[in-house]
Amino acid sequence: MDFSLPTELEAYLGELDAFIDAKIKPIEQRDDNIRFFDHRREDARTDWDRGGLPSEEWEALLHEVKRVADVAGHYRYPIPKEYGGQNGTNLGMAVIREHFARMGLGLHNDLQNEHSIVGNNVALLLMIAYGTEEQKRDWIDDLAGGRKGFAFGITEPDHGSDATHMETTATRDGDEWVINGEKTWNTGIHTAQYDMIMARTSGSAGDGHGITAFLVPTDTPGFDIVKFLWTFNMPTDHAHIRLTDVRVPHSAIFGGEGKGLQVVQHFFNENRIRQAASSLGAAQFCIDESIEYANQRKPFGKPLSVNQAIQFPLVELQTQCEMLRALIHKTAWSMDEYGAFSVSQQVSMCNYWANRLCCDAADRAMQVHGGLGYSRHKPFEHIYRHHRRYRITEGAEEIQMRRVAGYMFGFMDQKAPKGVDPTAA
Template sequence: MSFIESDVQQELRASVAKLADRYNYLDYVLPKARNTEPLTELWNEAGKLGFLGVNLPEEYGGGAGIYELALVQEELAAKGAGLLLAVVSPAICGTVIAKYGTEQQRRRWLPGLGDGSTIMAFAITEPDAGSNSHHITTTARREGDSWVLNGQKIFISGVDQADAVLVVARTEDHRTGRLRPALFIVPTNSPHFVAQPMEMDITAPDRQFTLFLDEVRLPDEALLGEQDAALLQLFAGLNPERILGAAIAVGTGRYALARAVEYANERAVWKAPIGAHQGLSHPLAQIKVELEMAKLMMQKAAVLYDSGDDDGAGEAANMAKYAAAEASIRALDQAIQTYGGSGLTREHGLSAMLATARIARVAPVSREMILNFVAQHSLGLPKSY
């Protein structure tokens, strides 16, 4: 792993940052978020420029890796324009389909996921399962050459923008009678598929949904890849999810720190910029250190994932997501403190961003579950749950 990015990677950063300048937080994202409107214009342009599918195989418009997709996400978020659905559509769904989908499924879905013309949501969370995927109750049964799905999902992002949802369900093993996980591609216009918006108390452009699947009938090819490989398929998407989540958090922290530093240099009290006082300069310097450490862990996780080291990537991705979430929240809190009362005004939008950034401690996996993972898998302590 090199700490010096290639010329291509540096050019990609510069190009994404230039795009994000035009779709920045205060002028574009925040007004959209306050009206709960998706970032459609940014999404479409990012797709046309080839940014959204850089992690996909070259024949489908990509040719790079999760490192480059995380780079894209970080630079967008550094201008306050992170794309939540980039975590879901190309990172989770695109990765899983590219690795495990049939040739027909890859041809059908990957070109659109790569250029952004097709969006796929991801549905795993359930009301009574939470972080325990072993208790998922959404089931799929065989009926002739069809699959029939029944169940409920919650906190599913962007379903109103999606053409399909990758649904985690369970099928019965007729040899043992046990239920095993399986993944299904469910078009959002399927009969008996109902998406109900959830009332969220945050300022965000993407809506959350509860999904109801009541005898949703799907063709045989809706089953993603091989039925018996479902766990491998699922975990193939979860590590990129954590890495891209860390990228949003790192970028968001960079945005908050930049705004705080700008204000601390401009705002003068007692004949000196407030940034001259250690009561503000030291906390901001500490934020800088913490963001850089989180970014390094995110880069390590991406490099390990792209190199095929799944175990190493799993540990690093969880650590990166934990560190980045904590650093971004602290960055926003300190930015608000730096602004004083102005930090709580609608003009600057920092308090709205803090509430949204707070999600990173909870989703896609809570910090407590990450600590459980590190305790058990990294430290060898007994399983606690």
């Protein structure tokens, strides 16, 4: 068995590093843009006069950097070549995401809002896989170029992780559908021109079938943002929205009538392995920084690093990183070889453990650095605040563990949902 990374992938990491040094870091240093990464001034990202939304300057900067990366050919790495991408692999995305996160926060990669110069453009991937020919003509170029996008209206206030008990409904009325209901944690809705609304069109509560995805313009009459939800990690772009007799044409259906959940499930595994790799990279960053500090800091006349109370917790964290890295690489490689749903159990293992590990590593880094680690002069409290949410939002860790148990005890089959191509990348 060969556990080495493909030579072309290692070479690409070097190319990305050179691109960051030559193109991204100068932008980061320009016009005091570093204020967005100076943790003492992190509130520069937040527009308090607009209720805690991301500041327009912050989001404009992220958009600019993505366009620079797109021109250079990096942003669309995982997208098929016919759409300007590189046919990037799941293994490649996992390795790149870990590599970026291990470098620390910066304009090259900031997971507070899923920003990266190598994009994980879920909306584009979904459009390529599920859009009608008309939708593809209308959407793909603008999605790839960042000129158009849609948010995801899935979670409901009273049901959380249970997407099958959906109270939002859509009723057919001639050539139109009338949608009523509420959604929460609708991320990115403050700028999205459309919202992908999941609504029950047939079946009963608890059924996986009978839920339909609709691409709903956010300026449609009856579409209202009720409030934005402030979180542990500001700024906020997570909204509670309400739909009251919202009318959309039949052509707004995305992915087929009654097949909405299958659309979302298609890329769950790809998203989760990439997010797990990012959490692993952030955990490794915290460990690396702690080791360096412990070697330099000399209270009572000797380095902190000679103390077993410092060594042993970091040894345990490093051991977990090494084991997790091997599992992530194997799982991502298996997804490339056998399909995204061939290793659902392992994806859940990687996801919940990586998110927990990152929080543990950030907490330990704060402890090693003492008061400085707890302060905003260091990034650890920011990393903890951000990655703590992934233990809930990327499929709560309890849901992931329940999923693993389902495979272990024979309650679930490790296969694609009905209607989803099991070999799809």
